[in-house]
Amino acid sequence: MTVHVADVFKNAKEGKSVGLRGWVYRYRKLGEDKIFIVLRDGTGIIQSVVKKDSVTEKVWKDAENLYIESSLIIKGELKKDERAPGGFEIKISDIEVIHQGLPFPIQKDLSEEFLLDVRHLWLRSRKMTAIMKGRHFLIEYLREWLNNNGFYEVVPPIITKSGAEGGADMFELNYFGTKAYMTQSSQLYAEAMIFGLERVYVLAPSFRAEKSRTRKHLTEFWHLEPEMAWVGQKENMEVQEELVSFAVQKFIKENEDILRVLNRDPEELKNVKPPFPRLDYEKAVERVNELGGRMEYGEDFGADEEEILTKEYDVPIFVHNFPKESKAFYMREDPKKPGTVLADDMLAPKGHGEIIGGSERIWKLEELEARMNEVKLDPKDYEWYVDLRRYGSVPHSGFGLGIERFVKWVLNLENIRDAIPFPRTITRVYP
Numbered sequence: 139m140t141v142h143v144a145d146v147f148k149n150a151k152e153g154k155s156v157g158l159r160g161w162v163y164r165y166r167k168l169g170e171d172k173i174f175i176v177l178r179d180g181t182g183i184i185q186s187v188v189k190k191d192s193v194t195e196k197v198w199k200d201a202e203n204l205y206i207e208s209s210l211i212i213k214g215e216l217k218k219d220e221r222a223p224g225g226f227e228i229k230i231s232d233i234e235v236i237h238q239g240l241p242f243p244i245q246k247d248l249s250e251e252f253l254l255d256v257r258h259l260w261l262r263s264r265k266m267t268a269i270m271k272g273r274h275f276l277i278e279y280l281r282e283w284l285n286n287n288g289f290y291e292v293v294p295p296i297i298t299k300s301g302a303e304g305g306a307d308m309f310e311l312n313y314f315g316t317k318a319y320m321t322q323s324s325q326l327y328a329e330a331m332i333f334g335l336e337r338v339y340v341l342a343p344s345f346r347a348e349k350s351r352t353r354k355h356l357t358e359f360w361h362l363e364p365e366m367a368w369v370g371q372k373e374n375m376e377v378q379e380e381l382v383s384f385a386v387q388k389f390i391k392e393n394e395d396i397l398r399v400l401n402r403d404p405e406e407l408k409n410v411k412p413p414f415p416r417l418d419y420e421k422a423v424e425r426v427n428e429l430g431g432r433m434e435y436g437e438d439f440g441a442d443e444e445e446i447l448t449k450e451y452d453v454p455i456f457v458h459n460f461p462k463e464s465k466a467f468y469m470r471e472d473p474k475k476p477g478t479v480l481a482d483d484m485l486a487p488k489g490h491g492e493i494i495g496g497s498e499r500i501w502k503l504e505e506l507e508a509r510m511n512e513v514k515l516d517p518k519d520y521e522w523y524v525d526l527r528r529y530g531s532v533p534h535s536g537f538g539l540g541i542e543r544f545v546k547w548v549l550n551l552e553n554i555r556d557a558i559p560f561p562r563t564i565t566r567v568y569p
């Protein structure tokens with residue numbers, strides 16, 4: 139019988155017999171008669187030692203021929219050892235090599251680009267394993283909050299006829315002789331579903347053929363898009379801060395181990411609780427200029443401006459009431475501040491950038507038609523979307539949270555690429 143590394147540490151006792159299966163994480167031969175193997179499995183790492191005089195000749199030979207990442211089953215006895223990680227090491231009595239394999243191509247000090255070329259192997263590293271676990275739990279907590287607050291999870295089509303965010307950045311497909319596109323956002327489809335279900339969310343990939351070569355852009359990212367009937371922009375923003383705070387607080391409470399491996403100090407996230415500061419777009423532009431940036435009214439926040447604006451905060455902030463020309467066609471104009479829309483961007487602290495974009499949607503037929511006319515959208519491509527405003531239309535709002543942006547911030551990653559197993563960027567579609 140075998141157990142996992144984490145279980146061994148839970149009930150460790152001097153002299154206890156254990157069996158484990160896993161992979162060689164570190165390997166060192168000491169003199170002619172001792173081999174140290176650090177074994178890893180899905181739950182952690184543990185040190186073990188093979189001594190030539192306490193195993194059979196075959197086991198010793200097998201141990202001598204192991205590589206980094208060879209897979210194996212080991213049996214042995216626990217021994218207290220202050221220097222070993224976790225305070226115990228295994229004195230090996232038997233090794234069954236499952237797959238010796240070839241010398242592992244990833245050694246120390248390799249370039250970022252090489253590690254991306256061998257991403258399929260680099261995903262075994264402790265860093266990537268911790269990030270992938272972190273991503274799993276963050277998504278779980280986001281879903282948990284939504285499920286407990288009256289939302290249904292629904293699924294959208296990925297292949298579509300029209301863009302949601304202004305069609306310039308779409309990947310085009312030949313769909314049996316007609317043009318179709320990879321979806322930029324599932325929002326328009328989520329909107330269709332609120333009339334039956336009232337509160338829905340989609341978790342699906344979105345695609346952007348943006349030529350942005352930054353640490354925050356992917357061409358394929360996972361997008362969490364809640365949509366709510368009978369909700370205005372004020373409540374929309376409250377939902378966003380509740381959702382984000384719940385996921386962050388639960389994450390730091392329950393995942394110390396992941397945070398430790400990634401060197402992320404949970405103290406830096408402990409103030410992430412509602413309400414988040416709210417800045418009118420106009421004030422935000424002024425603030426950027428006061429703090430030494432340079433920006434004009436009407437411009438979007440670039441990476442530098444976002445960094446300047448969020449430097450002083452340890453919680454995300456909202457920027458709201460953007461000029462309507464700078465935003466998508468479906469956003470409702472603020473009757474209290476004409477020329478601006480009822481929209482918000484949630485910016486994460488310390489330059490991690492925009493993690494959410496949300497808005498109240500135009501829900502009246504004439505308003506939507508007028509706006510589409512203004513921005514020269516062909517109503518033919520959006521007929522079904524316009525149709526939603528013909529039958530019992532209601533005020534509604536929603537938002538989109540970029541999963542990888544969220545993971546990047548919570549885990550404090552340098553680059554968004556590490557928040558997804560197989561990143562797609564303008565220069566990479568392999569592996």
Ligand code: 4AD
Nearest residue numbers: 323325355356359363492493494495537538540543
């Ligand atoms: O601000 P965006 O473009 O908004 C929408 O797509 C709306 N339709 C969402 C909605 O209201 N349902 O995108 C929303 C979020 C951004 O805040 C960001 O977190 C993420 O999606 N995002 C990206 N993440 C990684 N790479 C990219 N190229 C991204 N573009 C947007």
Ligand code: MG
Nearest residue numbers: 483492494495
């Ligand atoms: Mg946006």
